[in-house]
Amino acid sequence: MLTVLNCLVTAHDYRFVAAALAICALGCVVSMRLFARARNVRRAKHAAFVVMAGLAGGMTIWTTHFLAMLGFIPNVEHGFEPNFTVLSLAFAIATSMAGFMIAASRERDWMIEAGGGVIGAGIALMHFAGMRGFVVAGTISYDPSFVAFSVAAGAALGMLATNRVARGTTRTSHYAGMAALILGIGIMHFTAMGAVQITPDPRVAVPSQLMSDSVLAILVVLVTVLVVMLGAVTHLAEEQGQQDAVAHFRHLAMHDPLTGLPNRAAVRDELPMRLKQAAGTSLAILAVDLNRFKEINDVYGHAAGDAVLVQTTARMRAALIEGEFFARIGGDEFIAVKPFTRENEVEEFAARISDAFSRPNELGKGRFSISASIGISVCPKDGDSVDELTTRADLAMYRSKKAQDGSWCWYDADADEDGRRRGQIAIGLRSAIADNALRLVFQPQISMKKRQLLGFEALLRWSSPQLGEVSPADFIPVAEQTGIIVEIGDWVLMQACREATLWPTPMGVAVNVSPVQLMRPNFAERLTEILTETGLEPTRLEIEITETMLIDNPGQALLVLRKIKAVGVRVAMDDFGTGYSSLSTLFSFPFDKIKVDRSFLNALGRQAQATSVIETVIELGHKLSIPVLAEGVETDFQAAFLKDRRCDEAQGFLYGRPVDSSTAHALAQSGTWQDENAGKLSA
Incomplete structure (x- = not known):
């Protein structure tokens, strides 16, 4: 065997x-x-x-x-x-x-x-x-x-x-x-x-019709070849599949899903490369913003607005020639790049852009027309960096937008000193956070009845290495127009909440929020993240919004404000009385505080209307059980007037100028405010 x-x-x-x-x-x-x-x-x-x-x-x-x-x-x-x-x-x-x-x-x-x-x-x-x-x-x-x-x-x-x-x-x-x-x-x-x-x-x-070893060997070799081929095909298919997947996801990451145009991420990659390639030649950057587009969204809905964008950008893509670049960087904001040897080539390109967006759009039985405002900056004449060129193209576009007729403007520093200053501010703001050039100061807010320190309003200051101390009245509008306000506003909220957690007494901190920042869809979620990261109790934070912020898009604004309130954060209406819908806004949303604009305090005693407005606002606050705070209190006369009318709270130079964080910490510990004249408020 x-x-x-x-x-x-x-x-x-x-x-x-x-x-x-x-x-x-x-x-x-x-x-x-x-x-x-x-x-x-x-x-x-x-x-x-x-x-x-x-x-x-x-x-x-x-x-x-x-x-x-x-x-x-x-x-x-x-x-x-x-x-x-x-x-x-x-x-x-x-x-x-x-x-x-x-x-x-x-x-x-x-x-x-x-x-x-x-x-x-x-x-x-x-x-x-x-x-x-x-x-x-x-x-x-x-x-x-x-x-x-x-x-x-x-x-x-x-x-x-x-x-x-x-x-x-x-x-x-x-x-x-x-x-x-x-x-x-x-x-x-x-x-x-x-x-x-x-x-x-x-x-x-052994029967003769059996397969011999040699015949079986041939069969085994054939099957082996099939296994090897299947392995090779599998490897190639996987490699191709991975390459296709990478290409697909890269396309999604670098292109706008609605229009198919390159997006902001693609612009960040494309512009430095274009500038490098254009060394020794001329390159035009065109900032494009649509006119009357918001009206279509508001009246006919976002679906109609999307359809207009699809139609107009399809015409724009068809109008592009070799070497031109066109991208969508925001809702109705675009940027284009054009290498050129003669200026009329750039104007011809701008004309094609204007034509693509100004042609009527047929949507069902509707007919929609928009136009494009275009600003042009040129490398190297207007700058040699991406930030300089895009900022100056934006500034030229803002001048074009005043006409809203589909025209275009070249950036011209000599003709527009304000634009040049704004351009410098915009360029400097882009690196202000990284350069530690921003800081917060804190102005005391006091109770007029109890003569107690209630908290502080956090105010932003900027010391630019190139421009010196820049007023918020100068740099905040530029930050809003260029979109930098979103990053800066996020920094302000984070720093203010961090500072407040260090105060020995749990006082409140008020922070102004820009309309651009507030209207972002994820603002309430980001606010929650900041509170969680810093550990500040939501009830100690007060968000101040301007009355005019609610006029452009009241429905969306009130929706965001309700989300903020749901988090536990308080909401104050700043500059009350300067807008157009004060009473309707107060009835639409339960604000936690009303702030009387300083312009009325400045006019007190000189204009009868100012006296009436202040008295009316204070009385309205009492009727609605909403505390009223007067801004810009600088004289004893103003303070006495407010106290006689039973104004709840006040802030201004009379009670203390804005102070740095260490001084605010000391004031919070003592419970008093920096005021040489505090004794004059005694009953």
């Missing part, structure tokens, strides 16, 4: 064994990668990857078995019966495909291991079907214990393989899954071969 177990060392050609293990390793890597991909995709791609994983796995199992069989030298006449040989390949592919399909399903958590068990059982089914086709001049029997062990080992390692690939989160776990499948195929085959017992019998004739 010849037992294969005794012949594993002496009756095998290890060249074939090594080839079998190499093909096994390659095929297992391919099949498990396909299985991993199948779990991460859906529908048609999912089915395709399951099928390919099943093909790769089945052919790998079959090839490993028969390559090893070719290396087996039983020293008896033998051959391979074609039907069972081919049938074993079908079994291997079918069970592998079924196992991967089960393991890749997300319907039940346990199906991952169940699918691996099916693959392991399929290895055994393929092996014994293949051995049924192995014919020798004698009889073949099996040791049941080795058979049982080989089947159990194959199933267990198959389950481990799918478990590691499906449940593992690291590359190491995926490698472990591949190794488990390699071991499963190898251990199952050689253990099952160890169960084989061959009894030579000269009376048993």
Whole structure:
């Protein structure tokens, strides 16, 4: 009797064994990668990857078995019966495909291991079907214990393989899954071969129609080639898929989803590159802002506004020629770049932009018309940096916007000293935070009745290395027009909240918020983040908004204010009485405080209307149970007038000028304010 177990060392050609293990390793890597991909995709791609994983796995199992069989030298006449040989390949592919399909399903958590068990059982089914086709001049029997062990080992390692690939989160776990499948195929085959017992019998004739070793070798080579090709195709497909995915996500990151134009991120990449390429030549930067676009959104809705943008920007893209760049950087804001040798080329480009946006837009039965205001700056005449050129193009565009007729303006520093100053301010503001040029000062707010310090208003100051001390009245409007106010306003809120948490007494801190900052959709969420990060109690923070802020878009503004109130932050109306909708605004939203504008205090005693306005506001506050604070109190006469009218709170030079953070800390500790004349307020 010849037992294969005794012949594993002496009756095998290890060249074939090594080839079998190499093909096994390659095929297992391919099949498990396909299985991993199948779990991460859906529908048609999912089915395709399951099928390919099943093909790769089945052919790998079959090839490993028969390559090893070719290396087996039983020293008896033998051959391979074609039907069972081919049938074993079908079994291997079918069970592998079924196992991967089960393991890749997300319907039940346990199906991952169940699918691996099916693959392991399929290895055994393929092996014994293949051995049924192995014919020798004698009889073949099996040791049941080795058979049982080989089947159990194959199933267990198959389950481990799918478990590691499906449940593992690291590359190491995926490698472990591949190794488990390699071991499963190898251990199952050689253990099952160890169960084989061959009894030579000269009376048993080997049929002549069997496949010889050479024919089987050719078949094995063909299947091996298929496995290698499938592996190569899989690798190429994955590489191409990754490249396509990277290209797709880069396109999404660098383009506006509505119009398909390059977005602000693309502009940040494109403009420095264009400036570098334009060294020694001229380059025009064009800032474009639409006129009457907000009216379309307000009257007909944002869908109509979006449709207008799609139509107009499609015309704009069609009008571009080689070397020109056009991008959308905001709702109705665009930027364009044009290399040129003659100025009339830039004007012709501006004319094309103006024409693309000014042509009527047909939307259903409606007909909408807008126009574009265009500002132009030129490198190197107007600057040689991105910040300088874009800022000066913006300033030229603002002058163009006054006409709102689709015209364009060249940046001209000599003709517009104010624009030049604003340009310097805008350029300096872009680096003010990074340069630590911004600081906060704190002006006391006091209770007129109790003569107590209630808190402080945080006021922003800017000391520019180039411009010196710049007034907020000069730099805040520029910051709002250029959008820098969002970053600066965020910094102010963060610093004010941090300072307030250091005060020994939990007093309130008031912060002015720009309309540009307030109208951002995520303002309330960002405010919550700042409070969480600094640890300031929401009730200690008071947001001051101007009355005119609510006029342009009252619905959106009130929605944002309600979100702020929901957080617990207080809201005060600043400069009350200078707007146009005071009473309706107060009825629409429950403000926590009303601040009387300093202009009325300045006119007190000189204009009868000022006296009436102040008295009316204070009385209105009492009726609505809303505290009233008077700003700009500088004289004893003003203070006495306010106290007689029972004004609740006040701030101004009479009670203290704005102080730095250390002085504010000391005042908060003492509970008094910096005021040489405080005693004059005694009852």
